[in-house]
Each structure stands twice: as structure tokens, then as C-alpha cells.
Amino acid sequence: xxxxxxxxxIDGLTLRLPRTARPVLDGxxxxxxxxxxxxxxxxxxxxxxxxxxxxxxxxxxxxAVGGSVRVAGEDVLTMTPARLRDLRAGxxxxxxxxxxxxxxPLRRLGxxxxxxxxxxxxxxxxxxVVRARHLLxxxxxxxxxxxxxxxxxxxxxLQRIMIASALMNDPGLLLCDxxxxxxxxxxxAEIVALLADLRNTFGTGMLFVTHDLGLxxxxxxxxxxxxxxxxxEHGPAGSLFGAPRHPYTAxxxxxxxRLEAPSERLAAIxxxxxxxxxxxxxxxxxxxxxxxxxxxxxxxxxxxxxVACHRAGELVLATVREGDRPRA
Amino acid sequence: MIAGFLTRRLxxxxxxxxxxxxxxxxxxxxxxxxPETFLLAGxxxxxxxxxxxxxxxxxxxxxxxxxVKWLGQMVTGDLGQSVQYRSPxxxxxxxxxxxxxxxxxxxxxxxxxxGVGLGWISAVRGGATDSAVLVGTTVALGTPSFVxxxxxxxxxxxxxxxxxxxxxxxxxxxxxxxxxxxxxxLSLYWIGVLTRVTRTSMLDELGREHVEVARxxxxxxxxxxxxxxLRNALGPISTMSGLTISGLVISTVLVESAFGLGGLGEFLAxxxxxxxxxxxxxxxxxxxxxxxxxxxxxxxxxPLIDPRVGYGARGAR
Ligand SMILES: Nc1ncnc2c1ncn2[C@@H]1O[C@H](COP(=O)(O)OP(=O)(O)O)[C@@H](O)[C@H]1O
Ligand code: SF4
Ligand SMILES: [Mg+2]
Numbered sequence: 001x002x003x004x005x006x007x008x009x010i011d012g013l014t015l016r017l018p019r020t021a022r023p024v025l026d027g028x029x030x031x032x033x034x035x036x037x038x039x040x041x042x043x044x045x046x047x048x049x050x051x052x053x054x055x056x057x058x059x060x061x062x063x064a065v066g067g068s069v070r071v072a073g074e075d076v077l078t079m080t081p082a083r084l085r086d087l088r089a090g091x092x093x094x095x096x097x098x099x100x101x102x103x104x105p106l107r108r109l110g111x112x113x114x115x116x117x118x119x120x121x122x123x124x125x126x127x128x129v130v131r132a133r134h135l136l137x138x139x140x141x142x143x144x145x146x147x148x149x150x151x152x153x154x155x156x157x158l159q160r161i162m163i164a165s166a167l168m169n170d171p172g173l174l175l176c177d178x179x180x181x182x183x184x185x186x187x188x189a190e191i192v193a194l195l196a197d198l199r200n201t202f203g204t205g206m207l208f209v210t211h212d213l214g215l216x217x218x219x220x221x222x223x224x225x226x227x228x229x230x231x232x233e234h235g236p237a238g239s240l241f242g243a244p245r246h247p248y249t250a251x252x253x254x255x256x257x258r259l260e261a262p263s264e265r266l267a268a269i270x271x272x273x274x275x276x277x278x279x280x281x282x283x284x285x286x287x288x289x290x291x292x293x294x295x296x297x298x299x300x301x302x303x304x305x306x307v308a309c310h311r312a313g314e315l316v317l318a319t320v321r322e323g324d325r326p327r328a
Numbered sequence: 329m330i331a332g333f334l335t336r337r338l339x340x341x342x343x344x345x346x347x348x349x350x351x352x353x354x355x356x357x358x359x360x361x362x363p364e365t366f367l368l369a370g371x372x373x374x375x376x377x378x379x380x381x382x383x384x385x386x387x388x389x390x391x392x393x394x395x396v397k398w399l400g401q402m403v404t405g406d407l408g409q410s411v412q413y414r415s416p417x418x419x420x421x422x423x424x425x426x427x428x429x430x431x432x433x434x435x436x437x438x439x440x441x442x443g444v445g446l447g448w449i450s451a452v453r454g455g456a457t458d459s460a461v462l463v464g465t466t467v468a469l470g471t472p473s474f475v476x477x478x479x480x481x482x483x484x485x486x487x488x489x490x491x492x493x494x495x496x497x498x499x500x501x502x503x504x505x506x507x508x509x510x511x512x513x514l515s516l517y518w519i520g521v522l523t524r525v526t527r528t529s530m531l532d533e534l535g536r537e538h539v540e541v542a543r544x545x546x547x548x549x550x551x552x553x554x555x556x557x558l559r560n561a562l563g564p565i566s567t568m569s570g571l572t573i574s575g576l577v578i579s580t581v582l583v584e585s586a587f588g589l590g591g592l593g594e595f596l597a598x599x600x601x602x603x604x605x606x607x608x609x610x611x612x613x614x615x616x617x618x619x620x621x622x623x624x625x626x627x628x629x630x631p632l633i634d635p636r637v638g639y640g641a642r643g644a645r
Contacts, residue, residue, distance in 0.1 A: 056544050089546030101537040104556050106634060115555075116545040149635045165545070 007173040007205040008032040008055055008092075012067035015050060015229075017060060021279040024050055026229040027067070029303070032173065035203040037196070039216035039237070041252065042226035043273055048209040051226070052175045055207070056094055057084045072172055089120035092173040093166040098182040099158035103150045110146035113165045121169070128168070135164040138201065139194060156187035163194065167202060174206045180215065192219055213256040217241050225249050228274050228284035233307045243317075245307045248285045250317040283310065291315055333639035337627060341620050348616040349402065352609050353395050356385075367411065367605050384408055384606075402613065408606035412599070417610045421592065427496045428580055428591035430503055434511040435576050439518045440569060446519070447526025451534060452553055461523060468520030473579045477513040477586035484509055494588040510587045514579050518572045525568045529561035536560070562633045570626035574619050 008031065015025040025047050032038045040048050053059065054069050057076045069076045072091050079087065096102040103112050113135075114128035121128060133143050139160040150158060159179060166174055176195065180188040196219055199206060210216050216223055217237055224234040225248065233246035244250040254267040271288040274280055283289070286296040291311055301308045309315075356366065367381050381387070386394045401408070407417035450461040471479075485493040497506030533539065534557050542552045580593030588594075592611060599607040631637045 053544075058540065058544055085546040085548065087546070088544055094541075094544050096537065096541060098537070102541045104538045104542070104560065105636060106560055107555075115542070116547060119548070119551060120546050151636050 005034050006031045006070075007034050007072055008207060009070040009073075010051070010055070010067070011070075013051070013054060013069055014066040015047075015054065015059070016064045017276070018062045020276040022229070022274070022276060024063075024229050024276065025054070028226075028229070028231055030207075030224050030231060030234070032205045032207050034172065034205050035199055036222065037199055037206045037208055037220045039220035039223045040207060040209045040226060041211060041213055041216050041223060043252075043269075044211060045273055046226045047229040048211075048226055049177050050229075052094065052177050052207060052209055055173070055175055056088055056092060085120065089116050090169045091171055092175060093169065093171045094175040094177065095159075095162050095166050095179045097178040099162045100150065100155060100182070102162060103158060105150050107149075108146065109148055109150065109153070109161055112150075113146070113161065113168065116165075117168050131168060132164065135167050136161075138167075138198070139164045154187075155183055156190065159183060159187075159191055160194070163191070163198070167198065167204070170202065172205060174204045176206060176208045178210055179208075181210075181212075188215075195219065213241065213252060225252070228280065230284060230308065231303065232285065232309070235306045245312050245315075245317065246309050247289045247291050247311075247315065247317065251288075283308075330639045334628075337624055341624060344620050345613075345617060346399075349399055349613055350395065352612050352616075353398055355609075356605065357391070366603065380409070402610070407610040410599075410604055410607050412602050412604045412607075417606050420595070420607065421610060421614070424590065424592045424595050427503060427507070427589060428584070428593060430500075431507050431511055431514065431580060431584070431589065431591060432573070432576050434504070434507055435515040435518070436569075436573055438511055438515040439522055439572050439576070442515075442519045443522025443572075444526050444565060446523040448530060448553075448558065450523065450527045451530035452557075458527075461527070465520040465523045468516045469524075471516060472582075473513050473517055474582045474586050476516045477510065477583050480509045480513050481587070496589040496591065507589070510583050510589060513586070514576055514583045517579075518575055522565070522568055522572060525564050526561065529564040530557055533557045533560045563630070566626055566629055566633060570622050573622045577615055577618060 010028055010030040013025050013028040013030075014023050016023045028047075028051055030038070030040070030051070040051060042048055054065065055071060055076060057079060059065060065077055067077075071087060074083075074087070076084070076087065103109070110129070110132065113132040114125065117128035117131065118125050129146070132146065136143060136145065141157060141160055141164070145153065145157070145161065153161070159182075163179075174195075179195070180191050183191060192215060195206065195208075198204065208216070208220060220237045222234065223237050223240045224231050225240075225246065226232070227248050233240065233244065233249045235245075240249065241253065244253060248269075251267070251269045255269055269288060274284055274287070282295075282297040282299055283292070283301050286292045289296065293311070295310050299310070301310045301312075304312070364378060364381055364387065367385065386397045389397065405418055407421070409415065410417050410420055413420060446461050446464070450458045481493060484490045491509045492506055495506060497503040536556075539552060539556050542556050543549070547555075577593075580591060581597045582593075583589075584591040584594035585597050592614075596608065596611045598604075599611070631639050
């Protein structure tokens with residue numbers, strides 16, 4: 001895939017915060033193609049949300065960043081504030097985990113939907129409302145919600161509104177930060193189906209953050225696995241989940257419940273992810289890896305053919321049987 | 329729903345006023361000595377004056393009847409005779425009311441402008457601005473209004489000669505000029521209070537996720553602050569503004585005396601010291617009524633500020 005068709009292209013992204021001993025993001029490389037769905041998976045605290053937020057230039061105050069984050073070809077990290085606002089209002093938008101926290105409880109939902117378009121679009125309120133009605137229909141809601149307040153709607157309905165609002169300016173890139181985690185199971189499935197559907201209708205590229213591997217397998221074309229701020233493995237969803245090449249990916253899969261065998265005992269990954277306050281040398285997963293050797297603690301594995309593990313060439317991680325891949 | 333709410337609140341308002349008036353009336357009997365001698369405040373009791381007072385207060389009737397008759401008179405505007413001025417209380421109050429209302433209005437305006445303004449920039453700018461505002465409010469909160477009055481008088485009237493030292497002025501423009509220093513003295517403490525409340529409330533709201541979401545949608549920062557931070561911080565700000573009005577009313581007693589403004593607060597203070605009981609009763613009732621009305625207005629505003637709070641349940645906030 002050539003650079004021109006990438007809606008998001010992250011290159012060697014490194015992000016440090018004050019009072020930490022290692023970077024929160026450490027040389028992240030990641031791409032999302034036009035109308036492609038890419039999943040970013042990993043345990044909580046690995047830096048998934050931070051990666052998403054940098055794509056909109058939403059950095060913590062004292063963050064020191066390196067590398068580049070190009071959205072539709074333009075580097076977000078060097079943009080002027082005005083250009084950044086244009087990007088946020090037009091090119092890329094984000095869907096958040098908890099819609100009840102993400103929408104101002106004191107304003108009507110019509111205001112929430114049209115606010116950015118009214119302020120940035122110059123199109124006038126009338127056209128924004130027309131677009132909002134169109135998108136509400138696309139996410140399966142009626143116009144009635146325009147005059148309602150957030151507390152009058154369920155979490156699932158609010159997430160639909162969140163999605164509609166993210167599509168208001170027809171963005172090329174949709175950033176989804178665990179958009180179903182706060183919802184009940186049935187609603188989760190509906191929202192996932194809706195997002196997959198919208199990709200087809202609107203041709204939006206999506207970067208989909210989740211810690212639910214089943215969901216990632218069901219929705220995405222490609223998957224990136226993140227551990228301690230690094231991408232440890234990436235590849236097409238089918239081959240990555242079918243034949244993981246990094247011990248961390250395999251361990252994640254082993255700790256994921258499957259619909260086919262829900263009662264099967266899960267192997268929780270032993271130990272804790274490395275603390276931000278402790279410096280990290282060698283492979284970040286070494287302390288928890290069953291296959292670690294001396295070299296792993298001394299030398300940092302660089303990504304090669306989509307996997308960053310010293311033993312990627314020799315290990316056969318046959319933990320997941322054929323046809324037993326996680327599904328949503 | 330709002331009709332039911334209003335009815336309930338108005339009933340509550342009436343009940344509060346009745347209870348307060350009962351206390352105000354009953355205070356006559358709590359004072360040492362007989363009501364007549366108290367009402368005469370130690371003046372020579374000529375038989376005519378004594379008879380007039382007995383009639384005014386229906387002292388020959390049973391206690392409860394006395395109260396009901398007295399209340400009826402108050403409600404119809406017959407507030408009785410001032411002992412010290414020997415003229416109707418109503419007229420005395422009417423003459424002093426405009427100056428006091430103007431003083432309270434000017435002070436309230438200063439409090440809202442500076443309290444909200446300073447709290448706003450303090451929360452949004454942070455850093456050195458925030459520290460300076462915190463020091464300023466600490467000083468304001470530690471300065472009693474009569475001390476502020478003396479300092480302001482000394483500096484701006486005596487030393488610099490910019491403002492008059494005494495008197496309330498004639499005509500609106502002159503009154504505003506005369507009331508400038510007093511309103512500053514009066515509002516200083518409450519500016520400190522409202523600044524702190526605004527700052528805290530806005531900092532709370534600044535940390536909310538929906539504020540970050542608004543930024544992520546390309547809304548300019550100033551608009552985010554106005555539409556999502558300040559707007560959502562209005563609940564505590566309006567509640568405190570209501571309390572501020574009540575506090576200002578109380579403080580007029582000291583500040584009007586310090587500046588010799590001849591307003592209601594000063595009148596109340598002097599009437600207490602010379603035991604002019606009818607005047608004290610009338611002004612006390614007026615103040616209670618004002619508190620209750622301010623409280624009602626804040627309650628009515630609340631559901632407009634927060635749609636999650638209906639006009640139904642009061643405890644729902
Ligand atoms: N504003 C912040 N200040 C300091 N540390 C932060 C901040 N935001 C996130 N972190 C830390 O950065 C790491 C990555 O966080 P995050 O991207 O939210 O992880 P994930 O989304 O994968 O759960 C975590 O260790 C978290 O504690
Ligand atoms: S590099 Fe070593 S420690 Fe790291 S995942 Fe590979 S085998 Fe395990
Ligand atoms: Mg996260």
C-alpha cells in the first residue's frame with residue numbers, strides 16, 4: 001500500500017512524560033489505509049489511548065514527542081493550532097469509551113451533534129441540522145433525540161449519537177477508543193455491526209482500540225499488538241490470530257474467552273506489565289515470557305517482518321488450534 | 329410540574345414568613361419588663377402615649393389575637409409608629425429603602441463581575457495568575473467589611489479626596505458616586521468567596537472528559553471554556569450568588585454606619601440601640617422576606633441551569 005492511500009501513518013512515534021523512567025510510547029510504527037479497519041490491541045496501560053490521541057494532537061501538557069504522525073499526509077505534531085483545529089473538525093474524529101462522560105450533560109444532543117459543524121463548518125446551522133438528521137437515520141435513531149438531553153437516553157443510544165457526531169464532517173479517519181467497553185453485550189454487538197457497516201457506506205478508515213481480541217478479530221482487516229508502548233507484532237487479522245508469532249500475542253489469545261468453548265480454563269498472563277517509573281532494557285515482555293533467554297534481557301528486539309522478538313524465527317507458538325480462533 | 333413546584337415553594341415561603349413574623353412579634357415578650365415599658369424604651373410615660381401603644385399592639389387582647397391583629401396590620405402596610413421619630417415606620421423605611429437597594433445592587437454587580445471574572449481567569453490561566461488571585465482572595469476573606477470601609481475612606485476620601493467621606497447623595501448619578509466606596513467595602517469579602525467558588529467549580533469542570541472531547545472536535549479553546557466549562561460550573565456559582573445577596577444585606581448594617589449613608593441598615597442599627605422596637609420589627613421582617621425571595625429565585629433557576637434537576641424533587645440535586 002503506498003503512502004498516498006494511508007489516512008494515518010505513524011512513524012517512530014515516541015512520547016515521554018515527566019517523572020517517568022521510560023517512554024510511554026516507544027518507537028511506534030502504524031498505518032491505517034483508506035477505508036481499512038485496523039485494530040490496536042494490548043493490555044490496559046500499554047499506551048493504546050495515548051497513540052490514538054496523538055493522531056488528533058491531543059497530548060498531555062508536558063509530553064515530549066518524537067517521530068511523526070501524519071493524517072492524510074500532514075504531520076500532526078508540527079501543525080499550527082489553527083490547522084490542528086481544521087484537522088479535528090474535518091479530517092479525523094474520535095469516538096470515546098464512555099459516551100455518558102464524553103457528552104456534556106447540560107446541553108441538548110442536537111447541540112452536541114452540530115456544534116463543531118456550526119462553529120467550524122461555516123455552513124450555517126440549517127445545513128448542520130440536515131446532516132445530523134441524515135446521520136441519525138444512518139445510526140438508527142430518530143430526530144426526536146435532537147431536542148433531548150443525555151440523561152434521557154441509554155448508553156447504547158448515546159454511543160450511536162457519539163458515532164453520528166464523529167461522522168458529521170465526513171472524516172477520512174475514525175479513531176475508536178474502546179467504543180463498546182462501557183456497553184452491555186447486546187448493545188456491543190449492535191455498535192460493532194454499525195461501525196463495520198459505516199465503513200462500507202462512508203469509506204472511513206478506522207483505528208479501533210480494544211483489549212477484546214474477539215472483537216478485534218471480528219471487525220478488523222489488520223491488527224497491531226502493543227506492549228509497554230511498543231508494537232510487538234502486527235499483521236493481517238487472520239494470520240495474526242491464527243498463527244501468532246510473538247509470545248505476547250499468543251499469551252493474549254490464551255487469556256481470551258472463546259464462544260466455542262466458553263468454559264475452557266483461561267491462562268491469565270502471569271505477572272504485571274512494566275511500570276512507567278522503572279527503566280526498561282532488553283525485551284519489555286522478558287519478565288513474563290515463558291520463552292525468555294539471556295539475550296532477551298540484554299538486547300532490545302527490533303521489529304522484523306512484523307514481529308519484535310529475538311526468537312520469532314525458531315518458536316512455534318501452536319497454542320491456538322485451527323478453527324478455534326476468537327470470534328465476536 | 330412547574331405549577332406544582334411554584335405552589336409548594338410559595339406555601340413554604342409563606343410558612344417561613346409566618347414563623348419569622350411570630351418570632352419577631354414574640355421577641356416583645358422575651359424582652360425584660362412589660363411590653364409597654366419596653367416599647368416606650370424608658371421614655372416618660374404620659375397616659376396618652378401609653379394608650380396609643382396599648383391600642384397599636386392590642387395589648388389588652390390575648391397573646392395570639394395580638395399577634396394575628398399585628399400581622400394583619402403589617403401585611404396591609406401599617407407598620408406602626410416609630411418611637412424615636414414619632415412618625416409612621418412605613419414612611420421612614422420608604423425614605424431609606426432606595427439608597428440601600430442601590431448599594432446592594434451595586435455591590436452584587438461588583439461581586440458577580442469580579443468574583444466570576446477572577447475565578448475564571450484563575451482557573452483557566454493557572455500558574456502565577458492563579459497564585460496572585462489566591463493571595464488576593466485570602467486578603468479579601470480576612471478583611472471585615474468595616475475595616476475595609478475605614479481603609480478605603482482613609483485612602484480615597486481623606487488622602488486622595490476622590491470620593492466623599494459621608495452621606496448618601498441626591499439623584500441617581502450622585503448616589504452612585506457616593507455609594508462607590510461603600511459598595512467596594514461591602515463586596516470585597518464576597519468577591520473573595522465567589523472567586524474561590526467559581527475557581528473550584530471551573531477546575532472541576534475543566535477536568536471532565538466531555539471538555540476534552542469538545543477540544544478533540546476542533547472547538548476553539550475559548551468556546552470550550554465558555555460553552556462547556558463555565559456553563560457547567562454555573563450551579564455552585566448561582567447558589568453562592570444567592571447567599572451573597574443575603575450576606576450583603578446583613579453587612580449593610582456596618583458599612584452604612586461607617587459611611588454615614590443613612591440607609592436601612594444604619595437605621596436598623598440605630599433603632600436597635602435606642603430600642604425603637606416597631607422599626608426593628610419591620611426591618612427584620614423585610615430582611616427575612618428578601619432572604620426567602622432570593623432563595624426562591626435560586627431554586628427556580630436551578631432546573632434551567634441543570635436539566636437533570638426537575639421542578640419536582642428538591643432533594644434531587
Ligand atoms: N495524562 C497522563 N499523565 C501521566 N501519565 C499518563 C497520562 N495518560 C496516560 N498515562 C499513562 O500512560 C500509560 C498509557 O496509558 P493509555 O494510553 O491510557 O493506555 P491504554 O489505553 O492502553 O490502557 C499508562 O501507564 C498511563 O498511566
Ligand atoms: S524477545 Fe525474548 S522475552 Fe521477548 S518475547 Fe521474544 S522470547 Fe520472549
Ligand atoms: Mg485506554
